[in-house]
Amino acid sequence: MKTKNIFVDCHVFDGNFQGTTTYLKGLYTELLKDKTKLFYFGASNIAFLKTIFGTHDNLTYVSYKSKNKFYRLLFDIPGIIKKNNIDFAHFQYVVPPIKSCKYIVTIHDVLFLDFPEYFPLIYRIKNKFLFKTSAKRSDVVLSVSEYSKKQIQKHFGIEKVTITPNAIDSVYFETYNKEEVQKQVRDKFKATNYFLYVSRWEPRKNHDRLLKAFVENEYYKTHSLVFVGNKAIENKVYNDYYTSLPDEIKATIFSFSKVNSQDLLVLVRGADLSIYPSIAEGFGIPPLESLAANIPTICSNTTAMADFEFFGDCLFNPLDLEDLKNKIKIGLNDTQMDQKRNQMKAKFTWQFAAEQFKKAIS
Structure with missing residues (x-):
């Protein structure tokens, strides 16, 4: 040959x-x-x-x-x-x-x-x-x-x-010490007890609807919201809503760009919940990475993400704010992590x- x-x-x-x-x-x-x-x-x-x-x-x-x-x-x-x-x-x-x-x-x-x-x-x-x-x-x-x-x-x-x-990447499946990771995140990024969304910034990525769900359900009283991703296309709806929030709520919202692969891994592992509300994707890797890292994950059910059937009741309609709010509650109490993780790894x-x-x- x-x-x-x-x-x-x-x-x-x-x-x-x-x-x-x-x-x-x-x-x-x-x-x-x-x-x-x-x-x-x-x-x-x-x-x-x-x-x-x-x-x-x-x-x-x-x-x-x-x-x-x-x-x-x-x-x-x-x-x-x-x-x-x-x-x-x-x-x-x-x-x-x-x-x-x-x-x-x-x-x-x-x-x-x-x-x-x-x-x-x-x-x-x-x-x-x-x-x-x-x-x-x-x-x-x-x-x-x-x-x-x-x-x-x-x-x-x-x-x-x-x-x-x-x-x-196999590194996401590796075991780790949750408390040590949380300390790393706290020391470097100042975030604790946080929900995580990994995606670059574009209107279709739906950051604004996630922020609204976070605020309206008053999760800022117990959690932080962490966005990781570079700016691509400006999201005016998000900007206007964020600007209208009081400073005490803004203090619980973090946004990081140009994050390297090692820091991203740490941020994923330290999360309480990973949320992927994107409206349209050609694939959608971040929710699979967080699931591999054993982080409770909820994910949009549209476009290519419709193939992620192993997420089960943690899939949601990204255009439905109430569905998103409901799935956050379900995700925080997910007891099927091992089963979902194994199905995803095999697929x-x-x-x-x-x-x-x-x-x-x-």
């Missing part, structure tokens, strides 16, 4: 951790075990990338000459592909305009087409063109959920889409995602 040379554009690791970094880390940590393939990982910060993937006989790190995305796509990557006789090059969402090998593209979602009201017009026009063109020009199109697959097929007319679902594995990937490129 001929050894395949696979290039992976890892520029996302030069920024902050997000869904695409989790996906690439999990998928390629598993694929690197296949010694019939040689991998070339490209990024600007090679030193950091090495801390993620380590050293392997079948892995070569290649450094980009520029951090400019246009230079990367037009010059850096085509040069790397030619120099290393690459068979397949793997990209997230957008592929280079010059094609000199087979392309793999993962399109995690097309939510901007399904829920246009949550995205700026220019963003929708630009990304519809880029994502559709990239999908049409690629030899292998991947996505992360049945929901996203169907929407890509619907909007782009691409019939062949392979699902390589996300899974959970989503990086081994399965890697097998689907290898089938798609064979």
Whole structure:
């Protein structure tokens, strides 16, 4: 069997951790075990990338000459592909305009087409063109959920889409001392007895409805509310509501951005309850990570998250404030954690995602 040379554009690791970094880390940590393939990982910060993937006989790190995305796509990557006789090059969402090998593209979602009201017009026009063109020009199109697959097929007319679902980093399943973790959070972040929501800030992420449930049920008297995520699209409804609150309630609401992976793990483990009220997702990793860490978790039941049936009575309609309030009470008294955790662990594995990937490129 001929050894395949696979290039992976890892520029996302030069920024902050997000869904695409989790996906690439999990998928390629598993694929690197296949010694019939040689991998070339490209990024600007090679030193950091090495801390993620380590050293392997079948892995070569290649450094980009520029951090400019246009230079990367037009010059850096085509040069790397030619120099290393690459068979397949793997990209997230957008592929280079010059094609000199087979392309793999993962399109995690097309939510901007399904829920246009949550995205700026220019963003929708630009990304519809880029994502559709990239999908049409690629030899292998991947996505992360049945929901996203169907929407890509619907909007782009691409019939062949392979699902390589996300899974959970094994570190989230490790045992830990809850009291020690809570002390770490208290010392570094000043938060105690808190509800946690991990997600970047966009209107579709529904931060405003969670804040309203927290305030109206007066949880601020016994708990804090912790948001972890970077700013993306301004949520005016949240901003206006938060501004109207008295200072004593604001003092129980924390917001952290640019949180590294280790601090995120600590914040997840220290929570009393993890809440994921997003209205629309291509997958939705954070509620699975908190469940893996044995944290009571309630989750939205829409779009790709409808596949998370193991959450049972802890799923809720993210547009229904009363349902959210009710599920917070149920989540705080959840007695089915072990069963849910085992079902989730069996359903989503990086081994399965890697097998689907290898089938798609064979």
